[in-house]
Structures are given as C-alpha cells and as structure tokens.
Amino acid sequence: MTEVAKHPYKTAPDRSFWSRAVAQSYNSADLTSFETVLITKNDKVVSAGSCFASNLVPYLERSGLTYHRTETMHPAFSDHVDETFGYAEFSASYGNIYTVRQLLQLLRRCRGQFTPEESFWIDKHSYVDPFRPGLKYRARSEREFHALTRQHLDRTFSAFKEATVFVLTLGLTESWVSNADGAVFPACPGTIAGQFDANRHKFHNFTVGEVELDLATFISEVRQINPDLRFIVTVSPVPLVATATGGHVLPASTYSKSVLRVAAESAAHRFTGVTYFPAYEIVTGPQAPDSFFKDDKRDVTPEAVDTVMAAMLAHCEIHGQVARKARATAPVRISEVLVDAECEEVMAER
Amino acid sequence: MTGRRLLLAGHSHSTALGVPNTSPDAPFGAVPIDIAGGRVIALPVPGSRTPAYWDAVVEQSVDTTVLLVWNGNQHLAKFLFEAGKPFDFYIANRPDIAVQPVDLIPESLIREILDRGNALLQPFLKRLQGVPGCKTVLLGTPPPKGDDGVLRQLVSKEVYFVEMAERMGFDLNTITFTDRLVRRKLWLVVQDLLAEAADAAGSAFMPVPEAVMDDEGFLKKELWREDATHANPEYGRVFWDSMLSKVIAA
Numbered sequence: 001m002t003e004v005a006k007h008p009y010k011t012a013p014d015r016s017f018w019s020r021a022v023a024q025s026y027n028s029a030d031l032t033s034f035e036t037v038l039i040t041k042n043d044k045v046v047s048a049g050s051c052f053a054s055n056l057v058p059y060l061e062r063s064g065l066t067y068h069r070t071e072t073m074h075p076a077f078s079d080h081v082d083e084t085f086g087y088a089e090f091s092a093s094y095g096n097i098y099t100v101r102q103l104l105q106l107l108r109r110c111r112g113q114f115t116p117e118e119s120f121w122i123d124k125h126s127y128v129d130p131f132r133p134g135l136k137y138r139a140r141s142e143r144e145f146h147a148l149t150r151q152h153l154d155r156t157f158s159a160f161k162e163a164t165v166f167v168l169t170l171g172l173t174e175s176w177v178s179n180a181d182g183a184v185f186p187a188c189p190g191t192i193a194g195q196f197d198a199n200r201h202k203f204h205n206f207t208v209g210e211v212e213l214d215l216a217t218f219i220s221e222v223r224q225i226n227p228d229l230r231f232i233v234t235v236s237p238v239p240l241v242a243t244a245t246g247g248h249v250l251p252a253s254t255y256s257k258s259v260l261r262v263a264a265e266s267a268a269h270r271f272t273g274v275t276y277f278p279a280y281e282i283v284t285g286p287q288a289p290d291s292f293f294k295d296d297k298r299d300v301t302p303e304a305v306d307t308v309m310a311a312m313l314a315h316c317e318i319h320g321q322v323a324r325k326a327r328a329t330a331p332v333r334i335s336e337v338l339v340d341a342e343c344e345e346v347m348a349e350r
Numbered sequence: 351m352t353g354r355r356l357l358l359a360g361h362s363h364s365t366a367l368g369v370p371n372t373s374p375d376a377p378f379g380a381v382p383i384d385i386a387g388g389r390v391i392a393l394p395v396p397g398s399r400t401p402a403y404w405d406a407v408v409e410q411s412v413d414t415t416v417l418l419v420w421n422g423n424q425h426l427a428k429f430l431f432e433a434g435k436p437f438d439f440y441i442a443n444r445p446d447i448a449v450q451p452v453d454l455i456p457e458s459l460i461r462e463i464l465d466r467g468n469a470l471l472q473p474f475l476k477r478l479q480g481v482p483g484c485k486t487v488l489l490g491t492p493p494p495k496g497d498d499g500v501l502r503q504l505v506s507k508e509v510y511f512v513e514m515a516e517r518m519g520f521d522l523n524t525i526t527f528t529d530r531l532v533r534r535k536l537w538l539v540v541q542d543l544l545a546e547a548a549d550a551a552g553s554a555f556m557p558v559p560e561a562v563m564d565d566e567g568f569l570k571k572e573l574w575r576e577d578a579t580h581a582n583p584e585y586g587r588v589f590w591d592s593m594l595s596k597v598i599a600a
Contacts (some may be wrong), residue, residue: 076432080462137456151453
C-alpha cells in the first residue's frame, strides 16, 4: 500500500482551498483572519482615501463605533453647508485622497514640512485650493485663504494624532503633479477648477515601488506623531473613470488596482498593526454577483457596500462582542446615498 | 417745493427714517414726512410688507427717486446668540479688521447666508428700473448695538429672540451673545451685500453716516429704539442731517 505523500496543503484549513472557501461555503467575513479585531469599542477611527473610503463612516457610527471628527462645521452653520466632493464626509475636510503620495503630502503639509509652490489658484475674485478644488466656500483674499488652509491642516493633524485606527482606502495610481515641486493634485487642473497648463502640470502614473515607498513612509511618519496608530488598508474596487495613459481604461485600471493591492500587502507584511482588509476582492472577485456593480460596470451598488461593511463589522467589537460572521448592515438607502457620492475623479469625464 | 420727488419705502428700518405705520386695513397712499420741507414722501406700512405694498411702491415711483430700505436684521436674526462656540471671519475688503483665534468661517459662507435676506431685492430693483423716470437709492441699515448688558434686557422683551433662545436650550439670562465685534462684522457684510446689489442693478447705495456710530462703530446709544435691532427717530434726524444732500445728489 502506497503512503500518500505529506505536503503543506494536507494540513491547510478549508479557507486555503478555492473549492471549499469560494466555490462552496463562501463567507466574505472569512477573508480576514478572526485573530484580528479590526476596531474595538474604545477606538477612535479616522479614514481617508478615495470615494469608497467615505462609505464606512455611517456604518461605523450606526454600529456604535467612534468615527473621530476634528473638523466639523461650526454649529451655527451646520444647517447651511452643502459641500460636495466628500469634504464633509471624513474626519477632517480633506475630501477624497486618491493617491498615497497625496496623503503623504497632506501629512507633511500638516507638519509644516512641505509647502506647495502652487498653493492657490485665483478664479475671478476667489482663491481656489488646488488640493481641495471642489470646496464650495472659497476664500476671498489671500490672507483668508492661508488662514483657512492652516486651520484645515491643523485639524487634519489633530485627526491623525488622536486616532487609534486609520482606515485607508487606496484608490488610484494615476495623478497630475506640479512640475515645480512634484505636488500631487487630487484632480487634473482644469477639470474642477484652475487651468491646465502643460508647462506646469504633468501626468504621472505611480509605480509599485513608488506606492510601496510612499505608503511605508506615510505609516512611519504618521507614527512619529501617533506611535500606536493601527491601520486598516483597503483597495477601492471602483475602476478608473478614465486613464491618461493613452491606453485602454480597462488594463489601465487593472494596473492601478494591482499596484495598490501589492503596496497594501507589502505594508501589512512590513509593519505591525497594519491589516489589509479585502474590500477589493469581496466586490470584484469571481464569487461576487453581477449585482455588485451598476449597469456601467464601474459604480458599485448599495448591495456591494453592504456586503463589504458586513464583512468588516464582523471583525469589529460591536456591543461588546466580535460577531465573527457577516451580519446585516444598515438599510440600503444609506449606501445608495454613499455610492452616488461625487468624486473629483468623475469630473475627468465631463 | 422744487426738485425731484423722493419716496422713502422699505422694511422696518425705514421707520426710524420717518416712514409711519398705519392701520392694517388702510389703503396705500404716499404722505409727506417732515424732512426737507415735505420734499420726501413715504409710503406708510399697514402691518406687514405684503406684495401689495411693494406694488404700491412701484406705482408711486414714476419720475421719483426711491429711497429704499431693505431688511438689515438678518445678521442678528441668525447670529445674535452664540451657537455653542465662538466664530470669526475675515472680510476681504476690510483687511484692517482683526480676526480672533476662534473657529474661522469662510466669508463666502457668511455672505451666502446673509444674502438670502436679499433674495427678492434684485428682482425688485429690476422692477423699479423699468419704471419711467425712476431712480433708486438703496440705503444702509443701522449698525448693531454694542452694549450687551442693555441689549440683553431689550432682547428679553422680544418674542422672536425669546423663542430662539428656547429653541437653543437656553434662557435669556444665561445665553451667550455672539461677540459684539463679530456682530459688527456681520453688519458690515450686510452693508457690502446691499452695495453690491445696488451696483448690480445700476442703483446707488448710500451707507449710513459716521455720525450714527460710536467710536467702535456701533449704533450710538442715544439712537437706540427700545428693541434689539432698530434705531429711533433721532437716528432718522441724524441720518437726514448728514445724508439728505448726498441722497439728492445721488
């Protein structure tokens, strides 16, 4: 009788096998190790990233977890503000942050380590923040612009310093940067505000090496001000609106997501307290139903967001317990609002 | 009487300038007021300013200079009481005014909120522009009252502010007022907005005279009416003494 050879797969758990973990018995919550509690009831969560990053906020808050906000509208004005582009959605009003370089740049601006040469654009009689170009209430003088920007950066710094968990959703590798000093814009100048100038602005598609380094640098530098900060890193499942590479948008999107996915994995391996959460796989994997994307095959549906958040919340301490299985989340109407949130990126198509 | 007819009309601050109130069922009709030897006429207000009142202003404005008072209380209606914490803001055209180290609000947001009180001003100015021989002079509105102690006593007599304080969960003895310097800045923005509205409609704007203000730019105490926001008839006298010749020349 021949003895069956022993090999590592023999003792691997069911989740290691496609046939047992995806083809059958698939549960999105199983994609993350249950040894990890992502967010506890005492945590203060901040988030940043692409449009998808703002999705988690109402889910966390409805689950009794603390989303830490350091830049909220003054109560005398809270019923008047009608901001777009996610400026009111995050811990501070930095809006959507699509590239890791942009996030690193924000941190360094908060710390006074970087001041962009193109720090504002003038549009008629208002001063436009190139790094928050869709901000509705613009400064009316240079003096006011600098004061408002400093206030914003100080509050962002507080968010980063006071948080215990940072949820970071990586969105894009393609970006537009300043020729002068490499400052990264969230959107191509001219799409939302400002004017595109080929002499001053250039396209850059970050490589995997650059994104890995930027992410590692961001984690290291933010831990200089907040040493115990834990990270949950995700990759947005939403494909590119458009590519500036000149190629087809589909492979360009795959490139972008692949780079981000590798960088996320690298950071999770390199640093303690950094966990990759597979939102990307939950929404785009072959197990995902067609109903996770709208008819345009780009925008995710409320059902997809619900599923991602159910999987995440299964690893969070809610009402004193970690569920360890995906559970029903907030009503769909919340996520309908979220998935329709405006992104600067979309403006590239208009 | 010689010279061009002057018609004084508008919202409640026009009362201090001489516009009389009348009974709610009285018909609209212009009456001379005791300014410039009867050269200034006014349209008495029967209760609130209904669309019929504004129609009457238009009807009376042929070959007339309309001296129009428009709102002027929106900054206090919204911001007299401090909502939780202080705020301040820059005014682009007043770089000389300091800003306190509290929550900084974009001036563009302040302007948007205060300009809502002027939503119907532009259409009305356009209407007057279409009246044969009509010129319009938009008048500035009184500066805010700067003595918080006295102001608190006056405010406690006004249902609007009593209810506003209640909605905010306070009573009038303890509620914090928005910093008086910020209240004055809000008023300055209201004046800017009026001036811009006038300019956009091809009308003139006549700011309030320095003579009605104290050293800090607040309404002189002797010109206060016994309420939170308005000036008294003496304010009207000071206003006309300072401004009549300019209004005529406008």
